[in-house]
Amino acid sequence: MTFDMNRAHDLLARAKRLGASAADLLFAEGEAFTASVRLGQVEKIKDAREKVVGLRIFVGRRQAMSATSDLTEASLDGLVGDTLARARVTADDPDAGLPEREDFRLDLPDLGLWEPEPVDLTLDRRIDLARETEAAALSADPRLSNSDGAEFESSSSSILFANSHGFRGEYAGTAYGLSAAPIAVENGAMQRDHWYSVKRRFALLDSPDSIGKEAARRTLRRLGARRIKTQRVPVVFDPEVSAGLIGQLAGAASGYAIYKGASFLVDRLGEEIAAPGVTIVDDGTIPAGLGSKPFDGEGLPARRTVVVENGVLKSYLLDTYSARKLSLRSTGNATRGPADAPTVSPTNFFLEAGAVSPEEIIREIQEGLYVTELIGFGVNLVNGDYSRGAAGLWISGGELAFPVEEVTIAGNLKEMFKSIGRIGSDLVFRGRIAAPTIRIDGMTVAGL
């Protein structure tokens, strides 16, 4: 059973006829393919196809949502009636509703998010790409004697969105990924790390050789890791870890966290929340960006929003509802799961690069911790408390000295963002959220 704009139109019309005052509808369809190899042998091939219709109906200022992957006529007709019935009993919420009619745009940009599948990308080629990546990793050093495998992934998805204001939009996107996770063994101890590349166009993927070699380098340097004693020292976050920290700021800047009082950034608009030099941007319009989209989960056009400028909090990330709660305007950051009302998420979210090289950042530090991995969920966005398991390398005399593991780093996000003392020049978009190397002063490292 296929779904198209005509059926979307019919469903919206049916909702109206049965008493809905407004409605919007999302149809998402996707295909994904994965080829995994381990120790040179094919381990798993996965082929997936999914589609779902999500419907949101308003009765006045009351709303309810539904989603189904059963696209038969009977199922969708039932969906409309059932959603309407449920919308009638939810709360009369003065701020609920579709965005204002005049905020929609019909001339949507082509952001280059989709490409036709390369014709020579056969099953064998996909398997070979994964195999070559793993081989490049494992051949780097004899201590890389085991593997969690390597994977080639491709996916293609399309979104159709329509609402009772007359907005109609469609877009499609592709993504390709290649990754490897080698395991190094020495003196009975094992370490695992990984490296990856994800791009919207196949030709832009990093080479199997470079991904494999980087995975090997990251894994080998963890061998012989030890604990260190508890102390307060400067810490340096590598770009992967740094991006995670920036992602937490996106969560704290979400309009929902703000109006619910569940963020350490409540009432801080216009204030200094980070060190001078810290500029953080959300930009949904970057060509071929992994987080780019022509319109958001409510159909509003994507845009560029400066969230933090030179340390000052300039904007929250907002959709229509959270913006109304705060007497602000949407920033085009609505995201929508098929069965859920919109909420907020970043698009392409990044910390602008500084001028210092990562090597210089390390060279300036006498004793400190270079963090390459954080684990656990010890981040409290309500009060900013931060305590996570860390692994990395000890910095001694401006150089990376030995690997460290089984320690925690702790602080509070409010102080951590203000204590970003150095920002590296090494900003690279490896995902939707990106940041260069940064130095943070005054965190507690707990170990022995």
Added chain:
Amino acid sequence: MSALSEPSDDFFASRYALFGTDLDRVLTRVLGRSVDYADLYFEYTESESASLEESMVKRASKSVSQGVGVRATAGEKTGYAYSDDITIERLADAASAARAIAEGTGSVVPARVGPARRPSRDLYPVERYAGEIPLSEKIDLLAEVDRIARAVDPRIRNVIASFSCSKKRFLVVTSEGVVVEDTQPLVRLNVACIAEEEGNRQSGSYGGGGRAGLDFVLGDRRFEFYAREAARQAVLNLSAVDAPAGTMDVVLGPGWPGILLHEAVGHGLEGDFNRKGTSAFSGRVGQKVASDLCTVVDDGTMPGRRGSINVDDEGTPSSRTVLIEKGVLRTYLQDRLNARLMKMPLTGNGRRESYGNHPMPRMTNTFMLAGDDDPAEIVRSVNKGLYAVAFGGGQVDITNGKFVFSASEAYLIENGRVTAPVKGATLIGNGPDVLTRVSRVGNDLKLDAGIGTCGKDGQSVPVGVGLPTVRIDGMTVGGTRP
């Protein structure tokens, strides 16, 4: 293992007009000449949720997810294809895709697909599924939760309460002749409170549920307990002091702190990692990995619990597996593929999130058996340390064994007495080492309230944990105060 006896109501056969002969054809197509095992997994899941904040139920949603997954295995290889179109044509396509990987040497004739059976025991009989109860009753429940939580303390500024339930039906058909259908209910009520005092903002949360109907959260007015606990924790955190940093003795309270077992040892004992030799516990069956006081069990057969399953997602009845007995590692948790390759028995732990995923060895309800010590005496035995009673999430690096879990309610222990509440701190340790440091085990085994969700390789499944009060000597606490 118990026999499968009761015939099913043929939900899938009648809904999708797919009968034994059709499925025979599909399985034959998957198996072809060289695949050694194949299965089909049909799923139809209905879910509902409603959430309240600012004293209003603003959001209510309902969804239906249906689809079929086709799997073929040959040696260590797995081919998996799935689609949300449940038609014979798509099944045939998926079957071709799944078998495309198979170049092995096996040659198996599928058993004839007989009528579907229901598991002979039902661990979660439900008279009326939560999804069948009118939304208005759930809205009333959330409003009641809101009133109770706000009444606890005037410093409670916001209450975010959410109710969710699902009813998952699935049918597994395997090339070995297993044809099983099960219906798994799940309910959950969660309450989060924000407390505020002079710009100091703190949160607290509590919740519970299980494989049951709405009665579960209404019974014994459990919803009232959840609301009071969430509010109490938020207010308590207003007076929390900075957590200490460094190595100290830690006492874990009973129940949800069992997440320690889930992260520190549970994942490391899953068959897939051990077959590949990538777990810190690989090759250690028969060895001492914990103190004599520790016996750790995974039990999928506990009636009504969130982590329980009548059969796993490969049709194997769930069981009770002793993982660690008096400190000695006994066995691993298995799904079919890994049990076959490791020549170990099936344990009924082959679980998957949905038809969109292949099964993996996963935990069910994982807990430590009770010991002899009086919990109060355990706390008194610590001179200076941390007493942690509630936790947020945890994570583990399977390969080097390092794990963390984050306390959301903890207190200092000074001279054997519980004193000031401390801010959330992460505890870190090494899986194969941490249980060897367990020096006291209480007589108060408790299971969690039914909120656990475990993530692995992008797949989430509901799980349970449990623990008596335990003392762990010398654990690293990741606070800010050195």
